[in-house]
Amino acid sequence: xxxxxxxxxxxxxxxxxxxxxxxxxxxxxxxxxxxxxxxxxxxxxxxxxxxxxxxxxxxxxxxxxxxxxxxxxxxxxxxxxxxxxxxxxxxxxxxxxxxxxxxxxxxxxxxxxxxxxxxxxxxxxxxxxxxxxxxxxxxxxxxxxxxxxxxxxxxxxxxxxxxxxxxxxxxxxxxxxxxxxxxxxxxxxxxxxxxxxxxxxxxxxxxxxxxxxxxxxxxxxxxxxxxxxxxx
Amino acid sequence: xxxxxxxxxxxxxxxxxxxxxxxxxxxxxxxxxxxxxxxxxxxxxxxxxxxxxxxxxxxxxxxxxxxxxxxxxxxxxxxxxxxxxxxxxxxxxxxxxxxxxxxxxxxxxxxxxxxxxxxxxxxxxxxxxxxxxxxxxxxxxxxxxxxxxxxxxxxxxxxxxxxxxxxxxxxxxxxxxxxxxxxxxxxxxxxxxxxxxxxxxxxxxxxxxxxxxxxxxxxxxxxxxxxxxxxxxxxxxxxxxxxxxxxxxxxxxx
Numbered sequence: 001x002x003x004x005x006x007x008x009x010x011x012x013x014x015x016x017x018x019x020x021x022x023x024x025x026x027x028x029x030x031x032x033x034x035x036x037x038x039x040x041x042x043x044x045x046x047x048x049x050x051x052x053x054x055x056x057x058x059x060x061x062x063x064x065x066x067x068x069x070x071x072x073x074x075x076x077x078x079x080x081x082x083x084x085x086x087x088x089x090x091x092x093x094x095x096x097x098x099x100x101x102x103x104x105x106x107x108x109x110x111x112x113x114x115x116x117x118x119x120x121x122x123x124x125x126x127x128x129x130x131x132x133x134x135x136x137x138x139x140x141x142x143x144x145x146x147x148x149x150x151x152x153x154x155x156x157x158x159x160x161x162x163x164x165x166x167x168x169x170x171x172x173x174x175x176x177x178x179x180x181x182x183x184x185x186x187x188x189x190x191x192x193x194x195x196x197x198x199x200x201x202x203x204x205x206x207x208x209x210x211x212x213x214x215x216x217x218x219x220x221x222x223x224x225x226x227x228x229x230x231x232x
Numbered sequence: 233x234x235x236x237x238x239x240x241x242x243x244x245x246x247x248x249x250x251x252x253x254x255x256x257x258x259x260x261x262x263x264x265x266x267x268x269x270x271x272x273x274x275x276x277x278x279x280x281x282x283x284x285x286x287x288x289x290x291x292x293x294x295x296x297x298x299x300x301x302x303x304x305x306x307x308x309x310x311x312x313x314x315x316x317x318x319x320x321x322x323x324x325x326x327x328x329x330x331x332x333x334x335x336x337x338x339x340x341x342x343x344x345x346x347x348x349x350x351x352x353x354x355x356x357x358x359x360x361x362x363x364x365x366x367x368x369x370x371x372x373x374x375x376x377x378x379x380x381x382x383x384x385x386x387x388x389x390x391x392x393x394x395x396x397x398x399x400x401x402x403x404x405x406x407x408x409x410x411x412x413x414x415x416x417x418x419x420x421x422x423x424x425x426x427x428x429x430x431x432x433x434x435x436x437x438x439x440x441x442x443x444x445x446x447x448x449x450x451x452x453x454x455x456x457x458x459x460x461x462x463x464x465x466x467x468x469x470x471x472x473x474x475x476x477x478x479x480x481x482x483x484x485x486x
Contacts (some may be wrong), residue, residue, distance in 0.1 A: 023251045026378045035367045048367030053362045060463045062348040070470045105473035122258035147270040191435035198428035201353045205417040208352030217425030217438025225433025
């Protein structure tokens with residue numbers, strides 16, 4: 001298990017760097033992160049299932065200006081690792097799946113608080129950089145940026161360890177305490193989650209024609225899915 | 233005054249360094265350290281034998297700066313060209329600050345709307361749909377849809393900026409990001425409709441006839457509408473998820 005956590009820390013660090021500090025190539029998106037964590041903890045498909053739902057849920061919160069959206073990367077680390085572990089122990093039934101998705105909201109808020117802390121700490125780094133430049137040291141700019149990057153990366157790695165550990169603990173210790181019937185009753189909330197994700201995209205894609213095309217496509221695809229299921 | 237021209241190596245270094253624009257993002261100067269870091273190779277070329285002026289130039293770029301990171305490439309390229317003119321005493325140093333402050337807000341708004349409000353949702357929902365077939369297919373599609381456009385905008389924006397600040401407006405007109413924003417928002421809405429339809433079909437219809445299916449569709453559409461209304465009233469996804477978690481706990485308690 002130790003090498004799995006080591007890999008999770010490294011991958012988590014890279015994904016967290018992509019989130020704010022470097023590149024923004026979308027390697028930090030829940031679909032990528034949850035699938036990776038699923039693969040690391042033994043079941044890529046289980047991680048991807050979590051990623052597919054988490055991917056859209058937080059899109060309504062845009063990283064505009066100084067606002068920090070909830071940490072969906074952390075939520076995906078937690079959800080992906082927990083889903084993979086649960087699938088090899090109690091099985092990833094609909095109730096467990098729903099519980100993991102809902103519990104990830106706690107993780108996303110903890111990650112957001114950590115992100116805020118890093119950005120506050122970076123104020124000190126930026127001030128020190130400016131003071132060094134005032135004293136004539138131009139290279140301080142490069143040192144300052146390196147310090148900021150390191151802080152983002154180290155925080156990302158710590159969060160990756162924390163959240164993947166939390167995912168493993170929840171799947172191994174918490175979920176088995178509830179019987180299949182209890183977990184099954186939790187599953188009643190599952191249909192709301194993908195619809196919340198779709199609403200998230202719908203609300204940030206507002207144009208004059210959005211409502212018409214969204215609901216017409218939804219109805220057409222729903223009809224197709226139902227017909228396919230009835231004929232199968 | 234003779235000024236050393238920007239070397240190919242330094243130009244490449246500036247291009248690469250723009251990817252770290254947010255490397256030291258902070259609440260005070262925001263992207264200031266990242267911007268100064270990115271433009272530093274060019275400043276070293278322009279002020280090769282003038283350390284005092286190089287220092288002043290670096291301080292200029294440690295002022296407050298914040299924009300959408302991909303659109304920052306355009307401002308960065310134009311700032312390099314402006315610095316070249318300042319170093320050759322063809323322009324006032326204050327023009328750089330005025331130019332950056334004048335553009336960062338408007339380009340930030342255009343970039344936020346295009347990248348975060350249109351392109352990312354479109355790529356995300358396309359990836360999520362294709363991931364239902366195979367996770368790796370979904371991931372590849374999402375990264376390709378997003379980065380195909382993202383990297384081109386960065387490259388062309390940087391090149392346009394390097395032609396000089398006068399070329400910025402022309403490039404923005406040609407890029408027509410406002411039209412592309414609407415197109416991608418519409419595409420995102422279509423794909424999100426398909427995503428909602430797939431999941432509503434999976435979860436809601438467990439048997440029953442036509443009217444049961446119709447009621448299920450209407451219920452799912454009403455749920456989407458309710459969530460969208462809540463988002464418009466500034467309720468966050470975290471608050472909705474927390475509420476659902478509370479409902480789940482109450483169900484378990486019962």
